[in-house]
Amino acid sequence: MKKFSYSFLASTSFFYWRILWGIGLLGLSACEKVIDIDLKDSESKIVIEGNVSDQEDTHYVYISKTVPFSASGTYNPVQQAVVDITESVSDSMIIVGGIGLKTERTFAEVSPGVYQVTHFKAYPGRTYTLHVKVGDEEYTASSTMPMPVMIDSIGTVTDDFFGDDGKTVGVVYQDPPGVKNYYRYLVTLNGKPTNLVFAYNDKYNDGKQVQRNLYHEDLDLKKDDAVMVEQLGVDEAVYRYFNGIQSNNPGAAAPANPVSNFSNGALGYFSAHTVSQAATIIQ
Structure with missing residues (x-):
């Protein structure tokens, strides 16, 4: 199982101040000197x-x-x-x-x-x-642990992406009415678990039959691939944690740690969840 580990490594302002200070000293000297940048460990x-x-x-x-x-x-x-x-x-x-x-x-x-x-x-x-x-x-x-929500069916979803057919996997389930439900999905491809993060709530489909298409740029599915999907029913705190990972912009200067449900400043999460599994061969 893939682990996560988050750490804010150094003060950005401190880092740039040291660079400017070092460049200034270099300009005052006629000989070459090594600039020692002191990065502080978090x-x-x-x-x-x-x-x-x-x-x-x-x-x-x-x-x-x-x-x-x-x-x-x-x-x-x-x-x-x-x-x-x-x-x-x-x-x-x-x-x-x-x-x-x-x-x-x-x-x-x-x-x-x-x-x-x-x-x-x-x-x-x-x-x-x-x-x-x-x-x-x-x-x-x-x-x-919430009450279980079972996958009704699973299959291949094909869409046109700039003239090329792109394939992903979709699951269909009945969301319970009048109850806040939160879902996390695990995807196994050809017997190998992926580390992709999928987290959803039922804000816009409470009580409806839902087709959840699991699109991800790193989920490259081809014909005859074997895919297994686990639909986890999670509570709100666990959903917030994985939605935080899902929402983080990899290009951000200082991406935030997802909100943990642990006390005392620990990172990570604890989840009590239900599981419904379904498998398919990509067509």
């Missing part, structure tokens, strides 16, 4: 990626730290964290001694920075809270 931040779904009973949490500008590596796993998940059920669903039922499980570290819990089934309508402790710092995120 503070390392915790990045947490956690998911539980209604289709699996084994779930994973990935914990790392952002990598400083001067570092040579790209992934910095966090080991020996304490990771727990709590399930809360409202009083209207299950009552135990007059209090909503709560269960708690602990994740085990199965490889550096990768934490796993097994035999843990998650259910729609319940709220899950992930607790992560790294040293003396604690991070918490909650996610409520």
